[in-house]
Amino acid sequence: MALRIPIRALLLLMGLLTPGLAQVLVPAAAPRGFWALPENLTVVEGAAAELRCGVSAPGSAVQWAKGGLLLGPDPRIPSFPRYHLEGDPTKGEFHLHIEACDLSDDAEYECQVSRSETGPELVSPRVILSVLVPPKVLQLTPEAGSTVTWVAGQEYEVSCVSGDAKPAPDITFLRSGQTISDISANVNEGSQEKLFITKATARVTPQSSDNGQLLVCEGSSPALDTPIKVSVTMNVLFPPGPPVIEWPGLDEGHVRAGQNLELLCMARGGNPPATLQWLKNGQPMSTPWGTKHAQAVARSMLVMIVRPEDHGARLSCEAQNSVSTGIQERGVTLQVTFPSAITILGSASQSENKNMTLSCITKSSRPRVLLRWWLGWRQLQPTEETVMDGLHGGHISMSNLTFLARREDNGLTLTCEAFSEAFTKETFKKSLTLNVKYPAQKLWIEGPPEGQRHLRAGTRVKLVCLAIGGNPDPSLTWYKDSRTVTEPRQAQEPRRVQLGGLEKSGSTFSRELVLVTGPSDNQAKFTCKAGQLSASIQLVIQFPPTNVTILANASALRPGDALNLTCISVSSNPPVNLSWDKEGERLEGVAAAPRSAPFKGSSVARSVLLRMSSRDHGHRVTCRAHSTELQETVSAFYRLNVLYPPEFLGEQVLVVTAVERGEALLPVSVSANPAPEAFNWTFRGYRLSPAGGPRHRILSGGALQLWNVTRADDGLYQLHCQNSEGTAEALVRLDVHYAPIIRNLQDPTEVNIGGSVDIVCTVEANPILPEMFSWERLGEEEEDQSLEDMEKVSEGSTGRLRIHHAKLSQAGAYQCIVDNGVAPPARGLVRLVVRFAPHVEHPTPLTKVAAAGDSTSSATLHCRARGVPNIVFTWTKNGVPLDLQDPRYTEHTYHQGGIHSSLLTIANVSAAQDYALFTCTATNPLGSDHTNIQLVSISRPDPPSGLKVLSMTPYSVGLEWKPGFDGGLPQSFQIRYEALETPGFLYMDVLPPQATTFTLTGLQPSTRYRVWVLARNALGDSGLAIKGSQISVTTPGLQEPSGEPDYQSPTEQPAGISEKTEAGSEEDRVRNEYEENQWTGDRDTRSSTVSTTDVEPYYHSMKDFSPQLPPTLEEVSYPRGLEEEDVAFPGHLYDEVERVYAPSWAWGPLYDEVQMGPYDLRWPEDKSEDPRGIYDQVAGDLDPTEPDALPFELRGHLV
DSSP states (O other), X not given: OOOOOOOOSHHHHHHHHSTTSBOOOXXXXXXXXXXXXXXXXXXXXXXXXXXXXXESOTTSOEEEEETTEEOOSXXXXXXXXXXXXXXXXXXXXXXXXXXXXXGGGOEEEEEEEOOBTTBOOEEOOOEEEEXXXXXXXXXXXXXXXXXXXXXXXXXXXXXXXXXSBBSOOEEEEEETTEEOOOEEEEEEEOSSTTOEEEEEEEEEOOOGXXXXXXXXXEEEOTTOSSOEEEEEEEEEEBOOOOOEEEOSSSSTTEEETTOEEEEEEEEEOTBTTOEEEEEETTEEOOOOEEEETTTTEEEEEEEEEOOGGGTTOEEEEEEEOTTXXXXXXXXXXXXXXXXXXXXXXXXSEEEXXXXXXXXXXXXXXXXXXXXXXXXXXXXXXXXXXXXXXXXXXXXEEEEEEEEEOOGGGTTOEEEEEEEOGGGTTOOEEEEEXXXXXXXXXXXXXXXXXXXXXXXXXTOEEEEEEEEEOOBSOOOOEEEETTEEOOOOSSOOSSOSEEEOOOXXXXXXXXXXXXXXXXXXXXXXXXXXXXXXXXXXXEOEEEBXXXXXXXXXXXXXXXXXXXXXXXXXXXXXXXXXXXXXXXXXXXXXXXXXXXXXXXXXXXXXXXXXXXXXXXXXXXXXXXXXXXXXXXXXXXXXXXXOOBOEEEEEOTXXXXXXXXXXXXXXXXXXXXXXXXXXXXXXXXXXXXXXXXXXXXXXXXXXXXXXXXXXXXXXXXXXXXEEEEETTEEEEEEEEEEEEEEEEEEEEOSSEEEETTOOEEEEEEXXXXXXXXXXEEEEEEOSSGGGGOOTTEEEEEETTEEEEEESSOOGGGOEEEEEEEOSSSSSXXXXXXXXXXXXXXXXXXXXXXXXXXXXXXXXXXXXXXXXXXXXXXXXXXXXXXXXXXXXXXXXXXXXXXXXXXXXXXXXXXXXXXXXXXXXXXXXXXXXXXXXXXXEEEEEOOOOOOOOEEEEEEEEETTEEEEEEEOOOOTTSOOEEEEEEEETTSXXXXXXXXXXXXXXXXXXXSOOTTOEEEEEEEEEETTEEOOOOSSSSEEEEEOOOTTSOOBOOOOBOOSSOOTTOOTTHHHHHHHHTOOOOOSSOEEEEOOOSOOOOOOOOTTSOOOOOXXXXXXXXXXXXXXXXXXXXXXXXXXXXXXXXXXXXHHHSOOGGGSOOSSSOOXXXXXXXXXXXXXXXXXXXXXXXXXXXXXXXXXXXXXGGGTTSOO
C-alpha cells in the first residue's frame, strides 16, 4: 500500500486537505470598514492567485503587506512585477492579483487601510497564501528506462527519490502491476526552505512470470493531477524445463541400417532459452539448435545415417542455461537391423570339360541369413555350408559349390541368393556369367597382291586379319618383325598406324591394320596371331632421306676464318643427289661414296669450304638431297654465327628532328655479334646515365629517348657501342624546332611624311624559313588593312616591312606574325608614327566666340591641331604675343596621339580689352600653322542653313538643317510654312529645342508648301534668310508612293561651311599615335565648353558649362491663329521627333577632347559631347526682351 508522509506543519496539512481550492477561514462577521476580507488560499505553483479586499471608505489609501513588508499604495506594485491591484478603487475594490505563483509567494498577507477624513486606520486579518510545488522528477535506482537482469528467486533492493516538492510526495512501487508492500521511506528537507524530498526503498524477489514486465515507481502529490511514474524493465533469468525427444514411429529405438534418422529434441521455457546438446554414447555430437523466443522453446534436430555399428548406441539430449543448477537429460538406445552383403569367390572362366569351384560368403547381418545356388533356372546343391559370428552382433554365412564346365553352359548366369524371415520383402543375391573357353579353327591375312607390294613412302595400306570360331573371341594380335604393333600414344597428323578393334560377324572375327608406309616399313614382316595360329606378309618401301645432317669443323667464327661443312643424307631408298647453296647462291662441293644405312637404305655425303665475313652472319647455308625417282627434295640449313665488332648500318639516322617540349627518339641501327653489351651516349662532353634521368632513358636497343625537349638539347650526340669483339662510334644530331619568339621589334617606328623606313622584326626560331614572316595592319575598315604600297623583306631571322614615301594614311598599328610551322605563331605589335608638320583645324576663315563683355563672365578659345611630334601652341591678340603671365589668361595644352589642343580661358571678359582677333599658332620641328578666333559680344543667332527634305508622306515631311551661330546663347528652332494657294503662315516649334531634324505633320496631300526654319535665343530670332533656310515641297497624292520627291534645294553652299571638310575627314582616319596622352600647363579649377561640327563655324558659348542630358518631352506652345483642327496632337509631334531625331549618345564626337576636371591627367576614352547641348546656357544677366541694336550683318565684329 502507498506510504503516507507525516505532516510536519499546519501549513502542509492545509495544503493536503485543500489542493487547488481556496479555503475560507473568516470570522463570523467582517470587521467594520471592510465589505470583503481576504481568505486563506492554496494554489499550485505557476497558477494565478487573487486575495480580495473590499473597503467601505473608497477614498482611503489602501496597500497590502506581505510577511510584514508593505507593498505600497501604487496599484502596479513596481517592486513586484507579478503583483498588481485589481478592481475599481471608487468602489473600494483593492484585490491583490499575483501571476504565476512560486514558492516566494508562500507567506502571510493583510490588507491595510490608512487613516482618512472618512474613516480610521484599518487592518484586515492575516491570511495565508499556500503555494503547492509538485515534484518534477523521480530518480530510480537502477536507472529509469533501463532493463535490469535479475535471477528468479533472489532478492534485490530498489530505491526511488523524488525531486523538490511541497508537500512531500507519496511514493509507491508496483511489480508487474502489483503493489509492493515491503518498502521503507523517509522525508528530508529539499534544496530550498519549505521544500521536501522523499526517498523510498523496496525489496523485490522476482519470479519467472515477471520476465519482461515493468517495475514502476509512482509519485503522487496534492499538486499533481496524475501521479508521475518511472520504471525499469525486468529481465528475469530462470532455468528451462526438461528436454523431450520426439521419436518417429511406434517402436522407440528400433531402426534399420542406412535409414536417415531425424530426432527432434525440445526444451520449453527458460531465460535465456535452453542450450541443447546431443550425445552419442556420452560423446558430444555436432548439431545445430535454435530458439523461438515468442514461444520460449529451444529446438535441436539430430540428423544421422544409421550404420550397423550404431547397434546398442545410446543417443541423449541435454538441456541447460546459465542459471540452471544441473543438466537435464533424455536418452534412447538404438536397436539396429542390417541386411547382408553377398560376395562370390572364384573364377567364372574355365576351359571346357574341367571342374569349377566357387564360394558364396556374406558380411555380418542381423539376423542371420540362408544361402542357395542357381545356374540359369536350375538349382545346384552346395558341397558345404558354414555359419559364424560377425561384427556388431550379426552373423556370417558361407556356401561352397563345385561343378563340371561344359561348352553349352557358356554364357549362363550363376546366382547365389540370401534370404531371411526379417527381410521377407527383399531378396539379396549375387550373380556372374560363366565363360567356358574353346579355341579358333582358321586364320589368314588379306592385303596387296604379290606383284603390287613395292610401295612409295606415304602410301596408305590396309591389312586385314580374319579368324573363324573360338571362345573367348580370338585376340588377333599384329606383329611387325616380332614386335607387337600398337597405336602411338600421342596423336599424329596424319596417324601413321591405325589399329582397328576386333570385329565379329557370326562366327568370323577380323581386325584391321592400316599403315601410312614409312622408311621403317621397308622389307618389314607383318604377322597376325590368334593363339597357336599365325599368318605373315612383307612390303618393299621407297622413301626419301630420313634425315639430312650438316656437320661443321668450327663453332666460333670471325671474319677471315675458313669453315668446312659436310652434309650427310642418313638413309634413303633409292640413293639421292646432294647440292649446296648460300642464300640462293649455288656452291660447289666434294661428294663421298654411298654407304649402307638404316631401314635397308643408302647414305651419301658432300662437303663445301667457305671463307667468313661479317656480312655472312646470320646467313643460311642450305644442303638439298634430291631423289630423281621420287621427285622429292629434303633440305637442311646451317646458320652462320660470325663474331664481329659493332658496325653501323647504312640506314643509321644521323639527324633527328624534334619539337620543343615534345619527345625525341635518337634511333640506333647497328649490327654486331654478339649484341652490344652497352650503349653509351655523350652530349657536350657529358655522359648520359644508362639508368636514365628525369628527361631521358636509353632503350633496350640502344636508342636514346628524350622528353620535354628544350632548345638547349639541340646539338651532336655521340654514341659509343661495345661488345666482346670491339667498339664503334657514331654522331647523331638532334635538331630541336621551337616556336618563334620575337626578340626585337622597335616600337614605335617613326618616319617623316614622304620618307622611307623599315619596320624590323627580329626573332629567335628554329627552323628559319624564308616565308615565315607575314605582316598585318590593324584597322577597323578593310582599306585601313591594305599593305599594297609596302615591301616585305625576309633575311634569315629578320623580317622587314619596308615603307617608301610614307603617307599619313599608313600610320597606325601593325602586327608582325612569324610562323615557322611550330605552334604557336609569334605575334608582335608595333606602331608606325608618321611625323608631319602641324595642321590647325580652321573650317572657316574666321571663328567666332561670343561672351558678355561686362567683366563678369569668362570665355574659352579652343585651338586644335594635328601633327607629330608634339606641338607647341602660342597665342597672339591683334598680332601681339599674349602675356600668359596675366592672371586673367589661363592656357591648357592637351595631347592625345597626333591630336593636340590648346584651351585659352579669358576671365572677366571686357568688351574694351578682349573683343579682339586672337591668333593660335601650332609649331613642331617640321613646321607650323595658325588659325584666327574672334571674340565677339552675345547676340541673336544666325539663320540655319542647308535645309533639306529627308522623307515625305501625303500628310508630313521630314526636314533636316544645320544650325548657325547661336550668338553665345542657347538657341531653339521654329518651323514656318505656308500653302502657296492659301494665304497666311503657320508656325510650329521644334522639340527638343536643339534638334536639327523634325517631322512637320498636319499637311494635305498633293499640296505645294514653302517651308522656312528660324533660330531663336534669348535676344531674339534670326530672321529669314534668302538662301539655305527655306525650301519648297509638294506633298504626294494618296495614290503616289511616299519617299523623297523632288524639291527645291538651296542654290548655293550655305555661308560658313568649311572648305576643308574632305581634308578633315581624311585626317580623321589617320591613326598616328605618336606617344601616350600628355597633359601640360597649370592646374585650374575652371572649365570651358568646346563644341563644333566638321562643316560648321566654331561657335563657343561663354557661360559655365553643364552637361546636357538627353532631350525630354516638354510642353509645346503653338502660334496663335491656328485652328485647333490644323494642329497635330502634341503626342504625335513628339513621336515624329523621336523617330527622326537621334538620341544624344548616337552622335559621334565633334572633338577627341572632352570636358576635363582639374585632376584629369588623361583624356577619357569613351566620352562624347552632344552637339545640341553646346548652347544650352542662357546669359542670366541679359534681358531677353531687349531688342538687339546691331543689324545682322554687323554682328560678330569687334565692338
